[in-house]
Amino acid sequence: MTVEEMKKKKKEMGLTYRQIAEKSGVPLGTVQKVFGGDTDTPRYDTLQKLSAIFTEYKPYTDTYADGSVGCVREQAAYKVNCEVGSNGVHSFSHQEEGGKTLEDYLALPDDKRVEMIDGVFYDMSSPTSLHQLIGGEIHRMLVNHVEEHEGECIPFIAPMDVQLDRDDKTIVEPDVFVVCDRSQITRPRIVGAPDLVIEVLSPSNWYHDMVRKLRKYKNAGVKEYWIILPDQSKVLVYWFAEGDLPTEYSFTDRIPVRIWDGSLEIDFNKVEKRVAFLR
Numbered sequence: 001m002t003v004e005e006m007k008k009k010k011k012e013m014g015l016t017y018r019q020i021a022e023k024s025g026v027p028l029g030t031v032q033k034v035f036g037g038d039t040d041t042p043r044y045d046t047l048q049k050l051s052a053i054f055t056e057y058k059p060y061t062d063t064y065a066d067g068s069v070g071c072v073r074e075q076a077a078y079k080v081n082c083e084v085g086s087n088g089v090h091s092f093s094h095q096e097e098g099g100k101t102l103e104d105y106l107a108l109p110d111d112k113r114v115e116m117i118d119g120v121f122y123d124m125s126s127p128t129s130l131h132q133l134i135g136g137e138i139h140r141m142l143v144n145h146v147e148e149h150e151g152e153c154i155p156f157i158a159p160m161d162v163q164l165d166r167d168d169k170t171i172v173e174p175d176v177f178v179v180c181d182r183s184q185i186t187r188p189r190i191v192g193a194p195d196l197v198i199e200v201l202s203p204s205n206w207y208h209d210m211v212r213k214l215r216k217y218k219n220a221g222v223k224e225y226w227i228i229l230p231d232q233s234k235v236l237v238y239w240f241a242e243g244d245l246p247t248e249y250s251f252t253d254r255i256p257v258r259i260w261d262g263s264l265e266i267d268f269n270k271v272e273k274r275v276a277f278l279r
Contacts, residue, residue: 001051001207003042007035009054024049044206044232051207102168113159115208116171117216122208124173127158130230130278131200135175137274138198138266142178142257145264153180153195153259161189164220172213175200178259193221195259200228214238224258230275235268 001009010020017035021028026049033039034050042050098119105116113124127135135157142155155178162177164170177194179185184192197217199209209227217225218240225238227246236246239258249255251272256262 001047001054001211002204003034003047005207006050006054010035013054015053020050020053024053026050041203044203044229047203047206048210051211098169100169102163102171105171113173115173116169117212119169122212125202125204127175127200128202130275131175131202133275133278134200134228134230134271135198137271139176141264141266142176145257145260149263152182153178154182154185156190156194162194163189163191164193164216166192170216172216174198180259193217195222196224196226196257197222198226198228200230203231218244226255233272 017031018028020026021031024031026034026046030039030046031050034042034046098116098121100116100119100121102116105114105121108114113126114121115124116122139155139157145151146153146155155176156174158173158175160173160177162172162174164172171189174194174197176198177190178196179190180195181192184190184194199205199213201209214225214227218238223240225240227236227238229235233251235249235251235253235255237249237255237258238244238246249268251268254265254267254269257264257266
């Protein structure tokens with residue numbers, strides 16, 4: 001979630017800086033600087049803590065005379081779910097709703113890059129040179145491996161549309177991905193979940209890749225999901241068959257590709273050498 005998106009949700013939820021600081025654990029002064037525009041490049045962990053407030057925070061509650069806590073209002077742009085937890089307190093989760101469809105997506109101008117998730121358009125910023133070099137190097141290694149083993153899987157690199165849920169409400173463009181079922185590959189797009197998805201994180205898309213798309217990829221049936229954090233020289237690898245927590249690697253590691261039982265290891269030393277001049 002970008003700072004601008006958080007500003008919008010802060011206004012919608014009626015939150016104060018002090019409430020955000022208390023719930024996130026971020027110092028009040030830092031919160032004020034981030035939202036006031038005094039900090040041009042907030043720390044990644046700060047953004048992560050702040051963003052969590054707008055996805056998990058219980059903003060619309062009230063305490064009634066009997067001591068119970070309940071839902072008091074909802075925003076038109078969001079679907080508000082009220083659930084009673086084990087402590088008897090109602091919690092809220094906000095799910096963005098959208099009415100966009102594949103027809104709307106295909107009607108966009110050719111120079112307009114967006115992803116569509118559950119009927120909502122999300123603008124895609126232009127990738128940086130660091131982003132492109134990392135994605136390209138990994139794609140090359142994947143292609144070489146498939147060719148050497150005469151495999152059936154096909155690696156792709158963005159831009160390439162993926163109709164993730166096989167419906168008309170979600171179209172994503174993963175940075176790098178592998179499809180092993182060739183029946184999913186049509187000329188216009190990929191239909192269904194890839195086996196492996198790799199996203200290269202940038203400050204403007206971290207919430208999109210680490211929260212929103214993580215959830216979508218898991219639910220759609222993606223087997224393996226890598227999130228590359230170039231600025232921290234880290235890679236988070238999710239193997240959803242074993243749970244929801246990732247294995248963390250660094251740019252000094254050789255990372256096994258699980259969909260191929262580790263027969264290929266991506267040597268991130270080589271990736272780092274490729275991009276070191278941009279550090």
